[in-house]
Amino acid sequence: MSAPILEVENLTKHFPLHGGLLQREVGRVHAVDGVSFTLARGETLGLVGESGCGKSTTGKAILKLTDPTSGTIRLKGVDITHLSRAQMFPHRRVMQVIFQDPYASLNQRMRVKDIVAEPLGNYEPDSSRAERLEKIAALFDRVGLRRDALNRFPHEFSGGQRQRLGIARALAVNPEVIIADEPVSALDVSVQAQVVNLMMDLQAEFELSYLFIAHDLAVVQHISHRIGVMYLGRLVELAPKRELFRNPQHPYTEALLDSVPVPDPRRRRKRAVLRGDVPSPINPPKGCHFNTRCPLAFDRCFHEAPPLREVAPGHMAACHLR
Amino acid sequence: MTHTPVERPQDPTLTARMSEAAAGAWDALRRNPTMLFGLSVLVVMAVLAFGAPLFGLPEPMRQNPINRLQDPSAAHWFGTDMYGRDLLSRVLHGGQISLVVGLSVAALATSLGLAIGLVAGFSRRVDAVVMRFMDALMSIPSILLAIALVSLWGSSVTNVIIALTIPEVPRVVRLVRSVVLMLRDQTFVQAAIACGTSTPRILVRHIMPNTFPPLIVQATYICAQAVIFEAYLSFVGAGTPPEIPSWGNIMAEGRMFFFQNFGIIMYPGIFLAITVFAINTFGDGLRDSLDPRMKRRF
Amino acid sequence: MTLSPPAVPDTDPVLQVDDLRTWFDTRDGVVKAVEGLSFDLRPGEILGVVGESGCGKSITSLSIMQLVPTPPGRYASGAIRFKGRDLLRLTPAEMRRIRGNEISMIFQDPMSSLNPVLTVGDQLTEAIVLHQGLDPRAATARAREMLDLVHIPEPERRLREYPHQLSGGMRQRVMIAMALSCNPQVLIADEPTTALDVTIQAQILGLMEEIREKLQTAIILITHDLGVVAEMADRVLVMYAGRKVEEADVVELFERPQHPYTRGLMRSVPRLGADGEGSATRLAEIPGIVPALTNLPAGCAFADRCAFVTDRCRAEYPPLVPRGPRHLAACWHSDTLPEWTA
Numbered sequence: 001m002s003a004p005i006l007e008v009e010n011l012t013k014h015f016p017l018h019g020g021l022l023q024r025e026v027g028r029v030h031a032v033d034g035v036s037f038t039l040a041r042g043e044t045l046g047l048v049g050e051s052g053c054g055k056s057t058t059g060k061a062i063l064k065l066t067d068p069t070s071g072t073i074r075l076k077g078v079d080i081t082h083l084s085r086a087q088m089f090p091h092r093r094v095m096q097v098i099f100q101d102p103y104a105s106l107n108q109r110m111r112v113k114d115i116v117a118e119p120l121g122n123y124e125p126d127s128s129r130a131e132r133l134e135k136i137a138a139l140f141d142r143v144g145l146r147r148d149a150l151n152r153f154p155h156e157f158s159g160g161q162r163q164r165l166g167i168a169r170a171l172a173v174n175p176e177v178i179i180a181d182e183p184v185s186a187l188d189v190s191v192q193a194q195v196v197n198l199m200m201d202l203q204a205e206f207e208l209s210y211l212f213i214a215h216d217l218a219v220v221q222h223i224s225h226r227i228g229v230m231y232l233g234r235l236v237e238l239a240p241k242r243e244l245f246r247n248p249q250h251p252y253t254e255a256l257l258d259s260v261p262v263p264d265p266r267r268r269r270k271r272a273v274l275r276g277d278v279p280s281p282i283n284p285p286k287g288c289h290f291n292t293r294c295p296l297a298f299d300r301c302f303h304e305a306p307p308l309r310e311v312a313p314g315h316m317a318a319c320h321l322r
Numbered sequence: 323m324t325h326t327p328v329e330r331p332q333d334p335t336l337t338a339r340m341s342e343a344a345a346g347a348w349d350a351l352r353r354n355p356t357m358l359f360g361l362s363v364l365v366v367m368a369v370l371a372f373g374a375p376l377f378g379l380p381e382p383m384r385q386n387p388i389n390r391l392q393d394p395s396a397a398h399w400f401g402t403d404m405y406g407r408d409l410l411s412r413v414l415h416g417g418q419i420s421l422v423v424g425l426s427v428a429a430l431a432t433s434l435g436l437a438i439g440l441v442a443g444f445s446r447r448v449d450a451v452v453m454r455f456m457d458a459l460m461s462i463p464s465i466l467l468a469i470a471l472v473s474l475w476g477s478s479v480t481n482v483i484i485a486l487t488i489p490e491v492p493r494v495v496r497l498v499r500s501v502v503l504m505l506r507d508q509t510f511v512q513a514a515i516a517c518g519t520s521t522p523r524i525l526v527r528h529i530m531p532n533t534f535p536p537l538i539v540q541a542t543y544i545c546a547q548a549v550i551f552e553a554y555l556s557f558v559g560a561g562t563p564p565e566i567p568s569w570g571n572i573m574a575e576g577r578m579f580f581f582q583n584f585g586i587i588m589y590p591g592i593f594l595a596i597t598v599f600a601i602n603t604f605g606d607g608l609r610d611s612l613d614p615r616m617k618r619r620f
Numbered sequence: 621m622t623l624s625p626p627a628v629p630d631t632d633p634v635l636q637v638d639d640l641r642t643w644f645d646t647r648d649g650v651v652k653a654v655e656g657l658s659f660d661l662r663p664g665e666i667l668g669v670v671g672e673s674g675c676g677k678s679i680t681s682l683s684i685m686q687l688v689p690t691p692p693g694r695y696a697s698g699a700i701r702f703k704g705r706d707l708l709r710l711t712p713a714e715m716r717r718i719r720g721n722e723i724s725m726i727f728q729d730p731m732s733s734l735n736p737v738l739t740v741g742d743q744l745t746e747a748i749v750l751h752q753g754l755d756p757r758a759a760t761a762r763a764r765e766m767l768d769l770v771h772i773p774e775p776e777r778r779l780r781e782y783p784h785q786l787s788g789g790m791r792q793r794v795m796i797a798m799a800l801s802c803n804p805q806v807l808i809a810d811e812p813t814t815a816l817d818v819t820i821q822a823q824i825l826g827l828m829e830e831i832r833e834k835l836q837t838a839i840i841l842i843t844h845d846l847g848v849v850a851e852m853a854d855r856v857l858v859m860y861a862g863r864k865v866e867e868a869d870v871v872e873l874f875e876r877p878q879h880p881y882t883r884g885l886m887r888s889v890p891r892l893g894a895d896g897e898g899s900a901t902r903l904a905e906i907p908g909i910v911p912a913l914t915n916l917p918a919g920c921a922f923a924d925r926c927a928f929v930t931d932r933c934r935a936e937y938p939p940l941v942p943r944g945p946r947h948l949a950a951c952w953h954s955d956t957l958p959e960w961t962a
Contacts, residue, residue: 050817051788065512085521092518104509109531119517158909159673169517188672189844190906193888197902215817222890222903245892259822260892261847265870268851274819277787 003077004038005209006062006095006177011035011071013054013061017282030281031057033233033289034071036308039177044203044210046224046241048217048256052281053230055213059179062211063097064088075177093123096170100182102162106154112165113150116140119173139168143198160191167198177209184219196223217260221245229253232281232289235308239315249317252290288320296321350611357607363600367593371417379411382567391582400589403572404579412567413589419568420549420597423483427548428541430487435494436537440525442495443502453499456492464489465551469560477563482555486548497540501533535612542605546598553594569594633660634805634838635684635723640698642676642683645691649914653679655862657698661806664836666829668853668870670843670885674910676862677842681808684840685725686715702806721751724799728811730791734783740794741779744801751802766797769834770827789820793827800831807831810842825852846889850874855946858882861911861921864940868947877960878949880926881906920951928953 012034019026032054039045047055061068064080073081080091096119099105106115116136120127127135137147143164154162163183170178183199184192200223202208214220220227221241228238229250237250248254255274276293279285285292288301300320308318351358380386380398386406394401400409438456442449459467471485505511506529514524555561556570564571569590576586642654654676661667669677682688684700686707700707702723707715727733735743744763748754754762760779767775770793783791792812799807809828813821829852832839841852849856849870856873858866858881866879877883887904908925917923919934926933932952940948951957 050819060512063516065515085515089518092516097513097516099509099513101509105513107510107514107528107532110527118514118519122518122520160909166513169513173517188910189846190672190884190888191909193890193903193905194907196890197905200902217818218890218892221892222901255819257892259818261821261825261845261851262892263846263850263874263886263889265850265853265874273822275823277789277820278817 005041005076006039006211007072007074008038008058008062009036009072009074011058011061011073012069013057013066014069027282030233030284032061032068033284035230035233035235037228037235037238039209039211041176041209042203042207043226044212044224046220046227047211047213047230048215048220048227049230050215050256050278052232052278054233054281055215055230056181058230059097059181059211059213063095063179089122093119093173094175095177095179096173096175098163098166098170098178098180098183101186102159102166103154105166106162108154111151111153112157115154116165116169116172119169123173135172136168139171142202143168143171144194158191159187160194163187163191163195164198167195167202171202171206174206175208177211179211179213181213182215183212185214185216192219199223217256229256232278232284234289234305234318235316236290236319237315237317238308239312239317243312243315247312247315249311249315249322250290250319251294251296251321253317255293288318354607354611357604357611360600360602360604360607363596364604367417367597367600368421370414371421374411374414374418377414379414380408382407382411382415383565384408391579393583394585401583401585403575403583403586409572409585409589412572413569413593416567416569416572416590417593417597419479419562419566420552420594423479423486423552424545424549424597424601426483427486427490428545430483431490431494431544432537432541434487435491436498436530436533438491439495439498440502440530440533443499443506444521444525444529449499452495456495459489460492462489465554468551468555469558472555472560477561479562479566482552482561485555486551490544490547494537494540494544497536498533501536502529505529505532539605539609539612542601542608546601546605549594549598549601553590631662634663634702635661636699636701637661637680637684638699638701640680640683640700641696642679642688642693643696644693646914651913652862652916653693653913654683657859657862657864659857659864659867661838661840663805663838664832665855666832666839666841666853668841668843668849668856669859670846670849670856671859672844672885672910674861674913675859677859678810680859681725681810681840681842684806684808685719685723686710687719717751720747720799720804721802722804723806723808724802724804725808725810726792726795726799726812728814730788730795730815731783733795734791736783738782739779740781740783740786744779744794744798747798748801762801763797766801767794769800769831770794770797772797787820788816789823792816792820792824796824796827796831800835800837803835805838806840807837808840808842811844812841813848814843814845821848828852846886858885861916862913863921863950864948865922865951866947866949867940868944868949872944872947875960876944876947878943878947878954878957879922879951880928880953880957881922882949883957883960884925928957 011032013032015029015031016025017027017029018024035058037045047058049055057066060066062073068081071081072079075091075095078091080088113136116139117132120132120135137150140147140150145161145164145168157165184195187195196219203210212220212223224241226239227241227244228235229252230236231252237244237248237253244253245257248257258273274293279292287303288306291297291301294301306318306320308316311317311322351361384407389402389406390404392398392402398408398410400413403409438452442452467489468485471488472481475481511524511528514528552561552568553570556568557574559574561570562568572590573587579586638658640654640657644651644653657680669680671677679688683695684707695708741760741763744766745756745759748759748762749756763779764775767778772778772790772793786794813824816824825848828839831837843849853870856868856870857864858879860881866873866877866882877886884904884906888906890903906925911917911921911924917934919936920938923929923933938950938952940950943949943954
């Protein structure tokens with residue numbers, strides 16, 4: 001297997017909380033707490049978890065849209081963790097992003113051709129207008145948008161079309177890695193399928209690697225090769241998707257899988273597998289972060305955090321019981 | 323990638339874009355009678371003020387001591403002042419000063435404030451210094467600051483404009499800065515960072531155009547305020563040179579002759595009130611039509 | 621109403637919507653948000669209403685609650701019969717006595733439906749005092765009882781807390797408690813779990829089912845999630861572009877969908893655990909987009925996206941026709957659709 005295109009090691013992001021008269025630090029939000037994984041060329045790694053588990057912050061930190069507190073991010077072998085905005089410039093071309101809200105991620109005051117051309121203008125400033133326009137038109141064809149829409153504004157497009165615009169913009173500079181932060185969760189199901197299919201086709205065509213961040217397990221399962229499950233800032237399980245769904249090793253993964261409603265009225269099950277709420281990431285519980293809700297928790301879970309260990313070939317889990 | 327012959331989408335030419343913008347503006351006016359009313363009154367005011375030399379009225383400065391302090395008549399619709407100058411002509415000409423000062427102050431204050439606010443909103447280091455300075459500036463009552471500046475520099479229309487602009491700038495900076503801070507975390511700005519766009523370019527392309535709607539509205543209020551303050555400064559003798567007929571100057575002169583000819587104070591006063599009212603009405607209408615929430619309403 | 625009849629299909633409906641048309645007059649024309657919608661809701665029944673954004677499902681619930689802003693909205697035709705009265709003909713004062721009392725509603729976003737400056741207790745007791753005329757003391761006792769019912773631990777403490785001190789799941793429980801505090805016969809839940817995480821969604825869905833059994837409340841469950849419908853609903857109504865395109869009992873609908881749109885919807889949802897192998901399979905997608913409601917075609921609104929479309933579909937709107945036991949579908953070609961395989 002070739003070297004991974006993206007390596008994340010022990011990534012941590014804490015947001016300090018300030019309070020009181022002197023705005024002193026009064027606490028820290030442990031958004032991401034020591035996450036490690038690798039992404040191979042042409043692979044889709046799904047990152048799932050509930051709100052506040054740190055999956056989006058992980059994506060933002062990798063994109064350097066927020067500065068990591070500690071840890072290492074290597075893109076094609078180069079450590080980009082501490083690069084300045086200017087130093088990041090050549091690396092951004094390799095790694096692009098698709099955001100969740102296709103409306104908010106497009107500047108409403110710009111024509112869509114200018115939006116899609118923005119990265120081209122940054123990375124190929126010498127190309128002529130005509131060349132760029134030709135390239136954008138070809139991109140429009142590729143993502144399934146009509147060429148006669150080039151001069152329109154974002155608000156004239158439907159949600160799915162806007163997400164196609166976001167994808168076209170990400171593809172404009174031929175990236176190798178795409179961080180997709182909940183790319184389909186704002187879309188209707190029928191349109192969601194269109195976008196998921198498009199992303200899979202593009203991956204096959206351009207050998208793209210995706211970090212696919214989402215909360216919808218069914219979608220993640222469909223598009224990913226491997227899946228990482230996050231809970232309160234930590235990666236609790238990481239496995240090839242088949243392994244993960246057939247043989248979940250972490251009690252949280254198991255609960256998560258059991259909670260998803262199945263579109264089959266003959267398979268109604270007893271619900272409410274997990275009690276209580278996710279604790280606050282400001283003061284996460286000591287030991288295993290899942291200990292407040294875990295049905296299997298015992299003494300050790302309350303003072304010792306289980307490391308992410310290989311429990312079967314290629315299957316990692318962070319649980320004292322495995 | 324598939325290659326089909328490109329039927330090149332036509333790039334809208336500048337004129338086409340402008341006519342598009344004009345059509346949009348007219349549409350907005352038609353839907354917003356308040357704004358249309360304010361604008362119409364302003365246009366009438368401007369025509370009266372700047373067209374005054376063409377109306378065949380007596381020169382505003384020409385003295386005619388025999389006819390001093392006359393009541394309104396067919397020859398002098400508003401009557402005459404203590405030097406026998408035609409009051410109608412003076413009031414109309416006075417509008418020129420008010421409108422020029424109002425528009426200049428609005429334009430200057432917003433462009434200066436925009437530039438400073440953009441930088442302050444995006445750079446934390448500049449922000450700390452600039453905003454403290456702005457706070458200090460705002461703590462001085464603006465009218466006192468203006469009087470002090472004009473007294474220092476001597477009275478001229480230019481100085482009045484500068485003196486009225488300076489105290490307005492901090493308010494614009496605050497507005498722009500708050501919009502920038504809000505926009506900075508928007509996803510489309512993050513998207514621009516992620517696709518390699520440089521910071522100055524992000525400011526100009528993504529942030530600045532989004533500050534325009536609130537800024538334009540603010541500009542109308544500054545304009546109205548400047549019209550009032552100009553009159554005020556002239557009235558207290560710290561504004562436009564007394565020989566130039568501005569509404570403030572006319573009223574100041576009329577003080578002494580209040581009982582002989584009330585019109586010397588009343589007519590410029592009425593014009594001042596109508597102008598300010600029209601500008602504010604226009605601004606209110608503009609605010610409504612630029613508010614995206616209003617646009618989305620059925 | 622102390623003795624609720626059991627939830628059998630033949631009981632008299634508690635709520636009947638008959639040929640409802642809710643239209644909006646806009647600058648771009650008339651938006652027919654709900655067009656000729658009819659359905660019955662029986663006591664203790666959970667009716668799932670599914671469809672994508674803009675299909676009219678939320679406007680339907682707002683119409684029942686008479687919360688559609690008029691103008692621009694108007695009820696162009698129809699009746700909403702509740703206990704023998706047509707809600708569309710009530711005065712605002714009469715409607716206020718029903719709303720939140722006999723018919724209540726919970727929304728997708730519990731935070732924006734709670735007043736941030738009042739405690740949970742204040743808000744809960746307010747409705748009870750208003751509708752049931754209890755004195756504040758009894759109302760507080762009732763509020764505590766309601767929090768117990770929705771399984772909120774330490775109800776005494778929660779009553780004194782403000783909405784922002786509660787988690788998302790907890791807030792939705794409070795909303796449900798508030799909606800149930802006056803023993804409504806009908807509860808409208810508009811995407812009640814969409815903003816929640818799956819593990820919390822499972823808790824809330826479980827709670828709603830429990831409440832239906834305990835109190836025999838009829839529930840209209842509006843959602844875009846077929847999984848939620850399959851797990852919760854007794855009967856399902858599928859909406860597209862303002863109209864009902866299919867209605868059936870839940871098992872019947874999922875096993876023999878008779879409208880191409882329903883089928884497309886079911887196929888485009890990826891199934892958990894269905895595909896353990898590599899990601900070679902493509903999801904079935906419904907091509908195209910929902911037509912603009914201002915400019916609906918004369919024929920079937922789904923025609924442009926449908927694989928079975930014929931000239932007739934474009935010319936005439938297909939009527940709702942029985943296609944099985946208690947099963948209605950509005951498609952000219954239901955007879956000739958291929959055998960359904962999930």
